[in-house]
Amino acid sequence: MDCIFCKIARGEIPAKKVWEDENVVAFHDLEPHAPVHLLVIPRRHVVNVGGAEATDVELLGQVVLGCRQAAEAAGVAESGFRVVFNTNQDAGQTVPHLHAHVLGGRALTWPPG
Numbered sequence: 001m002d003c004i005f006c007k008i009a010r011g012e013i014p015a016k017k018v019w020e021d022e023n024v025v026a027f028h029d030l031e032p033h034a035p036v037h038l039l040v041i042p043r044r045h046v047v048n049v050g051g052a053e054a055t056d057v058e059l060l061g062q063v064v065l066g067c068r069q070a071a072e073a074a075g076v077a078e079s080g081f082r083v084v085f086n087t088n089q090d091a092g093q094t095v096p097h098l099h100a101h102v103l104g105g106r107a108l109t110w111p112p113g
């Protein structure tokens with residue numbers, strides 16, 4: 001499958017990884033919107049939260065816990081961070097492989113635009 005995040009998970013294209021385990025990879029976003037802007041992906045291809053099935057519950061939990069690991073690795077676990085799953089066009093999803101944005105390192109505004 002020609003999926004850029006599958007290729008990052010397999011190590012076929014480079015990424016600045018901050019944390020990984022057998023199920024999840026966390027790396028720096030190419031176009032950061034905060035001092036810390038990481039992406040956390042499952043190694044297995046799932047399109048987005050809308051495409052997740054009951055059989056993906058474990059994978060979804062692994063991604064959320066991966067966000068905590070990534071935030072700790074980037075030094076924002078205590079100061080705070082935001083986790084965002086953009087899903088489909090109105091949310092601005094551009095890469096159709098489930099990913100969590102982990103944003104931190106400054107006071108984030110609310111609500112998001």
Ligand code: AMP
Binds near residue numbers: 086
């Ligand atoms: P979204 O718009 O929610 O689908 O988020 C996709 C994110 O992936 C964007 O913030 C992009 O900057 C980021 N991105 C795309 N390609 C790469 C890449 N090769 N390495 C790191 N981040 C990427």
Ligand code: ZN
Binds near residue numbers: 005007
């Ligand atoms: Zn993929």
